[in-house]
Amino acid sequence: MRRAVVTIAVGGAAGVAAVAAARRMRQARVTDDRWHSITVNREREEVGPQPQPLHDLGETIQVRVRPAPGGRGTEIAARCVDAGPEGVRALRRALRETRTLVETGEILLPDSPPTTRRTPLGAPLAYATRHGRQEGRL
Structure with a gap:
């Protein structure tokens, strides 16, 4: 049970970081x-x-x-x-x-x-x- 909670927490943090990075890249790219x-x-x-x-x-x-x-x-x-x-x-x-x-x-x-x-x-x-x-x- 503990391993599942840690996996979800790490996966959620990675997802949030990926979304933030994608937004930064998108904002830099779409102004051309x-x-x-x-x-x-x-x-x-x-x-x-x-x-x-x-x-x-x-x-x-x-x-x-x-x-x-x-x-x-x-x-x-x-x-x-x-x-x-x-x-x-x-x-x-x-x-x-x-x-x-x-x-x-x-x-x-x-x-x-x-x-x-x-x-x-x-x-x-x-x-x-x-x-x-x-x-x-x-």
Whole structure:
């Protein structure tokens, strides 16, 4: 019994440290103004000049739509113009939504409500699910 309590305490402390480190890295990384791009499996004519999720961001972004290298669909690239970390997160979310909308016809979302009970150990997974479309690889 004692070993289990120590394991949970060490695991919880490691999880808290990992979340804090990830936040620091994310805050340092999302303040740039670089181009973020996705490739969709559709022809240039099917995508249009600016897909709806990107169009909703308005004048805060610049968008380039061009054929992908090697004839592999269409490349959509976008970057924020004078927007902080929240603008970059919104852009990354819009790019992910654009990909699913263009390729499937709808914006795919995780199960809601989730199929499990809320527990303290499940909190990191719940956080990742809520914010997963704003960070990580496109």
